[in-house]
């Protein structure tokens with residue numbers, strides 16, 4: 217086995233990185249893939265609660281890197297899926313506790329064991345982000361259809377190009393088709409025009425995301441919600457499948473219906 | 478609140494504003510620096526040929542993620558004035 221390492225980054229905070237990592241990992245694991253996700257947000261651990269694994273933490277990422285435990289011991293197995301693991305972030309340390317080369321070494325060891333390593337980057341473009349992208353084969357840049365998030369995504373895409381980690385693939389999260397329709401939200405086309413990168417996912421605004429995070433049960437476990445389906449589609453695209461874009465389709469359908477009136 | 482702010486769809490404002498912001502973010506060139514570059518360019522070119530400084534346009538054009546500085550400098554028709562008058566066109 218040689219895992220693909222996928223990092224989710226954004227520049228701006230709060231755009232949905234952790235939500236996406238949890239759901240993409242769950243979606244891949246539900247398709248029979250062996251997946252480990254790594255919480256790279258040292259000091260602001262969150263992936264554990266989103267996945268509902270917070271009570272099972274013994275060792276964390278920094279413990280592995282500083283040699284206090286073996287890699288295997290820090291991998292928490294998710295009982296709902298046969299092959300999903302989490303390496304949690306350390307909560308009482310900061311981003312300087314590890315370096316980009318530590319991440320490369322850790323991922324090299326892990327690559328033999330799984331199909332996918334999904335890394336949750338902290339917001340920003342400093343050390344934590346540099347750590348998170350160091351081992352990446354592919355970086356997904358998340359944005360919301362909103363000026364500051366798009367601007368920051370552009371910075372991150374530029375840095376990835378400069379560091380030869382590109383080309384980035386874009387995920388647009390929290391799209392509200394009704395707002396786009398009345399001209400009060402940037403559309404998918406607008407964002408793609410501005411950022412000029414490949415698109416890998418469109419996730420609609422969906423209150424089920426919050427319900428799922430309350431329960432610690434990622435949406436993609438069931439896949440009946442719109443957002444859950446969107447994350448399943450991202451996982452399929454990562455696996456190389458051609459999957460039509462959910463939201464674009466419904467928008468077109470909507471327009472067709474209006475047109476016929 | 479409305480009629481003043483409703484004239485243009487807010488998504489269009491967002492896109493137009495972002496287009497400008499991203500050009501400057503990507504090139505590390507502020508609008509003020511672009512203006513002073515334009516002045517320098519006009520001065521330099523005016524030392525060699527007669528141009529109308531008001532007609533010069535200098536913009537950043539983009540193709541995908543790469544950007545180019547595009548200058549459009551109309552030349553005055555030779556005829557009514559021959560020869561160069563150094564320093565004249567700097568305004």
Ligand SMILES: Nc1ncnc2c1ncn2[C@@H]1O[C@H](COP(=O)(O)OP(=O)(O)OP(=O)(O)O)[C@@H](O)[C@H]1O
Pocket residue numbers: 226228229230231232233234235236257337338339389390391419420421422423425426429443
């Ligand atoms: N598609 C969505 N629909 C509705 N709410 C969402 C959606 N995606 C994310 N959220 C909400 O947005 C908030 C931020 O999400 P999340 O923690 O995943 O962002 P983040 O990018 O990891 O943040 P940080 O930069 O702080 O790490 C959460 O409350 C989450 O529930």
Ligand SMILES: [Mg+2]
Pocket residue numbers: 233234235257262336337338
């Ligand atoms: Mg996060």
